[in-house]
Amino acid sequence: MLFRLVWASLVRHRARTLLAVLGVAVSAAMLLDMVMLSSGMRASFKNLLLSRGFQIRLSPKGTLPFDTDATIGDAAEISARLRTIPDVITVSPVLGGQVYASAGGRTATAVALGVDPAVEGDYEIVTGRSPSTANEFVASDDFFHATGARLGDSVSVAAGFDPQLRAVTGQRTLTLVGRAHFIYMPAGQNSVALPLPTLQAMRGESAHDRVSLFMVRASSNDRVDKVLADIERTVPRVTAVSIETAMQQVDERLSYFRQLAVILGAVSLGVGFLLVTTLVTVSVNERLGEIIVMRAIGVARERVVLQVLLESSAIMLVGALAGLGLGLVTARYLNSILASFPGLPAAIDFFLFEPRDAWVALGLLAVAGVLAGIYPSWRGASLPIAVTLREEAVA
Amino acid sequence: MTRLLVARDVKRDYHMGGGGGLVHAVRGVSLDVDDGDYLAVVGPSGCGKSTLLNLIGGIDRPSSGSIEISGERVDTMRDADATRFRLLRVGFVFQRFYLMPALTALENVELPLAEAKVARKERVARARELLAYVGLAARLDHRPTQLSGGEQQRVAIARALANRPRLLLADEPTGELDAHTGAEMISLLGQVNGDGTTIVVVTHDEDLARAAKRVVHMRDGVVVDDRRQDGS
Numbered sequence: 001m002l003f004r005l006v007w008a009s010l011v012r013h014r015a016r017t018l019l020a021v022l023g024v025a026v027s028a029a030m031l032l033d034m035v036m037l038s039s040g041m042r043a044s045f046k047n048l049l050l051s052r053g054f055q056i057r058l059s060p061k062g063t064l065p066f067d068t069d070a071t072i073g074d075a076a077e078i079s080a081r082l083r084t085i086p087d088v089i090t091v092s093p094v095l096g097g098q099v100y101a102s103a104g105g106r107t108a109t110a111v112a113l114g115v116d117p118a119v120e121g122d123y124e125i126v127t128g129r130s131p132s133t134a135n136e137f138v139a140s141d142d143f144f145h146a147t148g149a150r151l152g153d154s155v156s157v158a159a160g161f162d163p164q165l166r167a168v169t170g171q172r173t174l175t176l177v178g179r180a181h182f183i184y185m186p187a188g189q190n191s192v193a194l195p196l197p198t199l200q201a202m203r204g205e206s207a208h209d210r211v212s213l214f215m216v217r218a219s220s221n222d223r224v225d226k227v228l229a230d231i232e233r234t235v236p237r238v239t240a241v242s243i244e245t246a247m248q249q250v251d252e253r254l255s256y257f258r259q260l261a262v263i264l265g266a267v268s269l270g271v272g273f274l275l276v277t278t279l280v281t282v283s284v285n286e287r288l289g290e291i292i293v294m295r296a297i298g299v300a301r302e303r304v305v306l307q308v309l310l311e312s313s314a315i316m317l318v319g320a321l322a323g324l325g326l327g328l329v330t331a332r333y334l335n336s337i338l339a340s341f342p343g344l345p346a347a348i349d350f351f352l353f354e355p356r357d358a359w360v361a362l363g364l365l366a367v368a369g370v371l372a373g374i375y376p377s378w379r380g381a382s383l384p385i386a387v388t389l390r391e392e393a394v395a
Numbered sequence: 396m397t398r399l400l401v402a403r404d405v406k407r408d409y410h411m412g413g414g415g416g417l418v419h420a421v422r423g424v425s426l427d428v429d430d431g432d433y434l435a436v437v438g439p440s441g442c443g444k445s446t447l448l449n450l451i452g453g454i455d456r457p458s459s460g461s462i463e464i465s466g467e468r469v470d471t472m473r474d475a476d477a478t479r480f481r482l483l484r485v486g487f488v489f490q491r492f493y494l495m496p497a498l499t500a501l502e503n504v505e506l507p508l509a510e511a512k513v514a515r516k517e518r519v520a521r522a523r524e525l526l527a528y529v530g531l532a533a534r535l536d537h538r539p540t541q542l543s544g545g546e547q548q549r550v551a552i553a554r555a556l557a558n559r560p561r562l563l564l565a566d567e568p569t570g571e572l573d574a575h576t577g578a579e580m581i582s583l584l585g586q587v588n589g590d591g592t593t594i595v596v597v598t599h600d601e602d603l604a605r606a607a608k609r610v611v612h613m614r615d616g617v618v619v620d621d622r623r624q625d626g627s
Contacts, residue, residue, distance in 0.1 A: 001502070001509035008497030293493035296454050297554065298482025299510050301474065386446070386455035389489070 002303065006310045009283060020279045021319045024365070027272030028323025032361040033331050033351060034265030038258045040352030045250050048347050049243050051183055052121050054092065054215035055224045057246065058082075058231065058238040064249065071095070071210040078235050082216060085230045090217035092121035095199050095207060099192060100168055101147055103155040103176075108146035110139070110190035112159075113182075114199030114211070121215050123193055127151065128178030137194035138178035146190050149176050157192070159202035170202035187339055187346035214238075269368055272316065276372035280312045284376040289392040291380045296389065301381040308377030309370055316369025320362050327361070328353060399561060399593050400428035400451065405460035405470075407446050420446040422616035423460070430561065433588040434595045435607035443616040444597040445566050451595060452485050452564045453477040464562060482510055486555030486592075490567035492547040494539040500526060500550045501535040507557040525553035529583060545576035552583060556592065563587060565596040569603050581606045 010017050058078075060070040072078065075093050082091045095114035100107060113122050117130040123138065128151050131137055137157070139149070149155050152175065159170030174194060182191040200207045218227045224242050231240040241249075284291065291304055331351035338350045407421040421443040428434055436444045449455035451462060453469045454477075462469045464484065472480060481487070494503045501522050508518035526535055529549040539547050548568060555563055568584065569577035581603050588594045588608075596603060604610050605624070612620035 001506060004498065004502065005495070008495075012497060289493060290495055293489065294495075294506070295478070296452075296481065296487055296489075297507055298478055298480075298558075299506070300478050303510065384455075386449040389449075389454070390445075392491075 002307060002310070005307055006314060009287065009307075009311055010314060013283075016279065017315065020275060020315050021322065023275045024272045024316055024319025025322035025326055027268045027275065028320040028361060028365055029327035029330055030268035031265050031272070031364065032324060032327030032357065033334065034261040034268065035357045035361050036327070036331055036351040036353055038261035038265070039354070039357065041254055041257060041348065041350050042247065042250060043354065044347075044349040044352045046243060046247055047352075048183065048345060049246060051347075052215070054090070054121060054217045055221060055243050056216040056218065056228060056231070057241045058214040058216065058235070059212070059241065061237055061239050063239060064241065064246075071207065071212055072214070072238055073210050075209050075211040075214075078238070079214065081234050082214060082231065085227060085234060087219045087223040087227050087230075088216055089219050090119060090121075090215075092116055092119040092215040092217075093196055093211040094122060094213050094215065095196055095203075095210065096212040097159060097199060097203055097207070099202075100158045100161060101143070101149075101155050101190075101192070103147040103149040103153055106147050108143065108190050110143050110146075110192045111185065112157075112199055113191070113193045114196035115193050117193075117195055122184060123180035123182045123191075126179045126181055128176075130178060131193075131195055132177075134195050134198045135172065135174050136177045137174045137192050137198075138180040139176060139193075140180060140182050140185065140189065140191040142188055143190040143192055144179060151176055151179065157194075157202070159199070159204070170204055172198065172202055174198075183347055184345045186342065186344055189346075216240075269364055272319070272365065273368040273372050276312050276315050276369060277375060279315065280308060280373055281376040281379065283311070284308060284380045288380070288383065288388060292383055292385055292388040292392065295381075295383070295385050304381040305377040308380055309373035312373030312376070313366065313369040316365050316372065317362075320365040323365075324358055324361070397430045398427055399430040399432070399465060400426065400595075401461075401463040402426040402447075402451065403461045405447070405450055405457045405462060407443070407450060407455065408458045419616055421450065421457070424613075424616075424618055426611065426618065426621075428593060428595060430593055431588070431591060432593050433585075433606075433608040434593075435604040435610045436595065436597045436613060437599070437604050437610060438613035438619075440599075442613045444613055447613070448564050448566055448595065448597050451562075452487060453480050454487075482507055483558050484560050484562065486552075486557075486560040486563040488548070488551050488555050488563065488565035488568045490570040492539070492544070492551045492571070494547055494550055494554070496539050499536045499538055500531060500542065500546075500553075503539070503550055504553045504557055507554060511558050521557065522553070525556055526550070528556075529553045543576070544572050545579055548572060548576075548580055549583065552587065556587065561593055563592050563594045565594065565598075567598055567600075568596060569598065569600045578602065 060072050063070055079091050079093055082088055097112045099110050099112040101110055115122055120130055154173050155176050157172055157174050158168030161168050185191045218224050228240050228242055335349055335351045403425050405421055405424045409418045409420055411418055424447055438444055450457050457470050504522035504525055505518050508521055526532060529552055531549055569580050572580060585606055598604055609623045611618055
């Protein structure tokens with residue numbers, strides 16, 4: 001009977017209830033998006049860093065990976081030393097740089113990564129294969145589009161350009177053997193990967209036996225701290241950063257994003273709360289006669305409160321469920337806009353959906369739904385019966 | 396005959412807002428009603444009839460005095476107890492019927508039964524029985540807007556009788572009805588009383604007052620006459 005009354009009061013003014021549900025849905029969508037935004041980028045960044053299983057990055061002392069152009073010398077020796085540390089199972093040295101590629105009369109600039117092709121630490125092969133000789137390389141989709149090159153083509157690749165001589169330097173003819181997805185690169189970035197010794201040689205003396213960073217894979221996550229300590233002892237010239245440390249730095253940089261998300265989320269929650277409070281208060285005011293007669297014939301005050309709370313909660317719940325879908329759609333759209341943010345890896349999702357986010361948003365809205373019903377339910381349940389009956393009769 | 400209702404020196408004052416001062420709606424009414432009686436309270440508008448009815452039914456509290464129904468003090472009950480008392484011991488019928496518009500006739504009668512936690516099967520059976528009793532067996536699934544005034548008032552009476560109260564309180568039950576329908580209502584109330592329910596009715600309707608066994612006249616908040624009618 002209680003649910004029958006709740007349903008009856010909700011469908012009495014269908015259009016009004018529908019509009020309120022839509023209002024809550026918009027509010028819920030924004031709340032969900034803000035919850036996703038506040039945690040999504042962090043989680044996405046962590047997933048990205050862990051995607052190839054490397055828990056530790058080593059960069060020049062005092063820097064973060066690829067934060068500066070600084071490089072680490074004696075790379076071969078450091079690599080060998082790292083491999084002697086217990087629990088280190090993979091070491092992937094990486095040298096970053098820029099190259100100029102010409103194929104079929106078209107020239108393109110690309111970010112080049114000198115890597116150990118056997119490890120594939122920075123990319124995943126989409127078609128073709130990884131380089132197996134010194135004169136082979138793989139490239140991103142964008143590179144293929146920019147140069148018009150095809151798999152198996154010979155491409156002229158240079159590591160530098162001398163403006164005085166108007167000539168390229170460190171030029172090699174390399175064979176394009178694979179199309180790759182570069183995990184850490186921004187969208188639209190021309191990227192290539194070639195064997196580390198090849199890129200070092202192309203860049204000349206300045207890059208001889210030097211790398212931009214090492215990526216290290218430990219035997220298990222439990223051993224990361226121990227491996228970190230061993231690295232700091234064994235190779236004191238580098239800064240070793242675990243995923244956790246990197247995430248702390250990411251957290252610091254993203255704190256503005258999170259604050260913004262929390263504020264906007266709170267605003268949307270508040271708007272939803274006020275919307276439902278207003279609607280249910282209006283609805284209760286319209287039904288004072290019915291409510292007071294229910295009280296007069298012996299319906300308990302608590303039952304009236306419960307009925308109104310259920311009404312507000314139902315509006316919030318239905319609106320929240322609709323908002324969940326709407327939030328996911330808008331998040332996808334916003335993500336596509338933000339994904340083109342300069343310098344950010346294409347794989348980063350600003351709005352990463354996790355079931356926990358949906359539960360958080362639903363939980364907040366459920367609480368708001370109950371709170372939204374408190375005032376109107378209190379009003380309905382606390383009316384003096386005799387006086388209100390008289391007023392209703394006069395009205 | 397056992398005494399059902401005992402009211403002693405009941406007063407009810409209202410503070411009127413806007414500098415209206417204190418209004419003495421009921422000024423020391425004492426009343427005894429026996430089980431099975433049929434009492435009509437009559438008098439001019441504003442004489443305190445409805446206020447007295449509300450006080451007896453526990454939806455208002457006297458400023459002073461005492462009201463006992465079946466030995467229970469109504470005037471000192473806690474709110475929750477008074478609510479339970481109204482649910483199980485008293486039936487209310489209002490001038491404007493006040494049915495729940497979204498519920499059918501059957502559901503309106505079920506409402507107090509559901510509140511009393513009567514099992515669904517049992518309460519549906521009881522509601523059907525009551526609606527048949529008031530002559531609406533064929534209108535169970537009709538909503539109030541689909542019923543005439545007389546039919547709505549019959550549903551209201553069925554609702555009031557749902558939990559088998561010993562006392563039925565009716566405030567101008569024929570006030571919104573035409574003469575013919577009013578006569579049917581008077582007949583129905585007589586039937587209800589004849590079946591053992593004590594009735595206290597507030598009315599301006601002379602026909603209804605004549606149908607009662609006893610008539611109490613009020614004026615300016617006090618009882619000025621109280622007499623049994625011929626044939627009662």
